[in-house]
Amino acid sequence: MEKLKYERPVIQKLNSGLSNKFGSATEIEPFTHIDGVPVKKLIETYGSPLFVFSERQIRAKYEEVKTMFTTRYPKVQFGWSYKTNYLNAICNVYHQMGSWAEVVSGFEFEKALKNGVPGNKIIFNGPDKTEADLSLAIEHNSLIHIDHFDELYTIQKLTQTLDKKPKVAIRVNMDTGVYPIWDRFGFNYENGQAWDAVNKIMSSGQMDMVGLHCHIGTFMLTPSAYGVAAAKLANLFMRIKQKFGQVLHYIDVGGGLPSPNNLKGTYLPGADMVPPIEDFAETIATALLNSDIPPNELPLLILESGRLLIDEAGYLLGTVIATKRLSSGRRSTVLDFGLNTLFTSMWYNHKISPAQEVSNFKEDMVLYGPLCMNIDVVRESIILPPLSKGDLVVAHTVGAYNVTQWMQFIAMRPNVVLIDMRGNPHLIRRAETTETLNQMEELPEHLSQFTL
Numbered sequence: 001m002e003k004l005k006y007e008r009p010v011i012q013k014l015n016s017g018l019s020n021k022f023g024s025a026t027e028i029e030p031f032t033h034i035d036g037v038p039v040k041k042l043i044e045t046y047g048s049p050l051f052v053f054s055e056r057q058i059r060a061k062y063e064e065v066k067t068m069f070t071t072r073y074p075k076v077q078f079g080w081s082y083k084t085n086y087l088n089a090i091c092n093v094y095h096q097m098g099s100w101a102e103v104v105s106g107f108e109f110e111k112a113l114k115n116g117v118p119g120n121k122i123i124f125n126g127p128d129k130t131e132a133d134l135s136l137a138i139e140h141n142s143l144i145h146i147d148h149f150d151e152l153y154t155i156q157k158l159t160q161t162l163d164k165k166p167k168v169a170i171r172v173n174m175d176t177g178v179y180p181i182w183d184r185f186g187f188n189y190e191n192g193q194a195w196d197a198v199n200k201i202m203s204s205g206q207m208d209m210v211g212l213h214c215h216i217g218t219f220m221l222t223p224s225a226y227g228v229a230a231a232k233l234a235n236l237f238m239r240i241k242q243k244f245g246q247v248l249h250y251i252d253v254g255g256g257l258p259s260p261n262n263l264k265g266t267y268l269p270g271a272d273m274v275p276p277i278e279d280f281a282e283t284i285a286t287a288l289l290n291s292d293i294p295p296n297e298l299p300l301l302i303l304e305s306g307r308l309l310i311d312e313a314g315y316l317l318g319t320v321i322a323t324k325r326l327s328s329g330r331r332s333t334v335l336d337f338g339l340n341t342l343f344t345s346m347w348y349n350h351k352i353s354p355a356q357e358v359s360n361f362k363e364d365m366v367l368y369g370p371l372c373m374n375i376d377v378v379r380e381s382i383i384l385p386p387l388s389k390g391d392l393v394v395a396h397t398v399g400a401y402n403v404t405q406w407m408q409f410i411a412m413r414p415n416v417v418l419i420d421m422r423g424n425p426h427l428i429r430r431a432e433t434t435e436t437l438n439q440m441e442e443l444p445e446h447l448s449q450f451t452l
């Protein structure tokens with residue numbers, strides 16, 4: 001047998017994650033590809049900044065979350081929250097997977113119809129439904145979630161001229177143990193307003209009451225709140241059954257489940273802060289199953305999750321415009337996207353990665369956007385390797401609310417790309433141009449000319 005070579009033993013101090021005199025160790029991995037497509041190539045082809053969505057990640061997340069609910073409750077239906085992201089391509093990914101549409105305005109309603117969602121699978125929420133919106137919804141047998149008494153009376157009035165019985169549910173707000181209470185939407189449970197609305201609807205005989213709805217908050221970190229909400233809706237369900245003999249089709253617990261994003265003002269990163277989504281599924285399912293509702297009459301459980309489903313599947317790619325030292329000596333880096341494009345940086349500390357190999361040196365810096373506005377800050381403080389003009393960066397977990405709340409202010413809205421299941425990018429929304437803006441404007445004749 002060959003003699004083994006002697007190797008000198010070494011003791012090495014491991015200090016990963018521990019602080020030393022230079023601060024805490026932060027590993028910064030460059031993020032160079034999305035679903036196998038190089039970030040650099042995406043920017044070369046579609047420009048910078050650029051929103052990129054991963055169809056693979058959207059589908060995987062949906063299936064994962066759906067399974068959490070379907071393994072705990074027999075009848076589950078998701079309704080895609082249009083306002084979270086209403087690009088048609090994105091909505092249709094959800095519709096292909098079986099999601100209904102949840103809309104909160106007339107134009108979202110029309111978008112859902114145009115995407116091909118059957119009217120009776122469109123849930124119409126929101127406090128601002130015009131008579132025209134309501135008529136359209138009634139005509140299409142959509143599920144109208146009544147927000148206030150004024151809306152209830154408007155529907156009542158419309159039924160006098162339309163020969164269709166509107167399908168309605170009421171939005172219920174309540175004390176779930178999380179404060180402040182979201183009591184501006186719908187009818188309050190505790191003070192009897194919700195019961196009042198139920199009685200008005202049931203006695204009118206002109207509406208078909210099909211369900212109960214609540215939307216108790218957003219980025220909720222307390223699973224038990226959903227248990228309380230589901231239990232209260234189950235009580236209301238039983239009271240309706242006892243008084244009117246009517247068995248409702250569904251209980252809709254709304255959206256608000258958190259994505260693993262880094263909420264400003266929280267100590268831990270989102271991945272550590274956010275409870276497992278299974279806990280939410282468990283508490284909702286348990287509340288319904290343990291209620292007095294007989295097993296053969298269990299309602300369909302509807303979920304209107306938005307941010308939880310899409311946030312992680314969205315990326316914003318951008319480019320460093322400039323770097324400078326502030327008067328305090330602090331490093332600042334100016335990016336080509338800011339609050340205009342990444343509106344959610346108002347309340348999240350989005351993770352930002354460099355998209356190319358970086359040095360081992362790191363420095364605390366501030367990331368500015370491109371706007372000529374003092375408030376345009378993407379990150380007040382972030383530890384990154386020094387970046388130079390032309391370097392690429394990727395902002396993570398930006399899929400929810402950005403491509404709906406973005407604004408055309410100083411800069412135009414950029415291209416949006418979807419990478420399909422095979423890794424092929426598709427342009428799903430074109431960047432705006434000066435032409436896009438001018439199309440909307442009219443110039444009075446007397447202002448058409450001037451001399452300077």
Ligand SMILES: *Cc1c(COP(=O)(O)O)cnc(C)c1O
Nearest residue numbers: 081125218255256304305306307
């Ligand atoms: C905004 C909204 C949702 C989606 O909320 P998320 O926090 O994104 O899950 C669902 N239902 C209603 C009624 C909404 O207004």
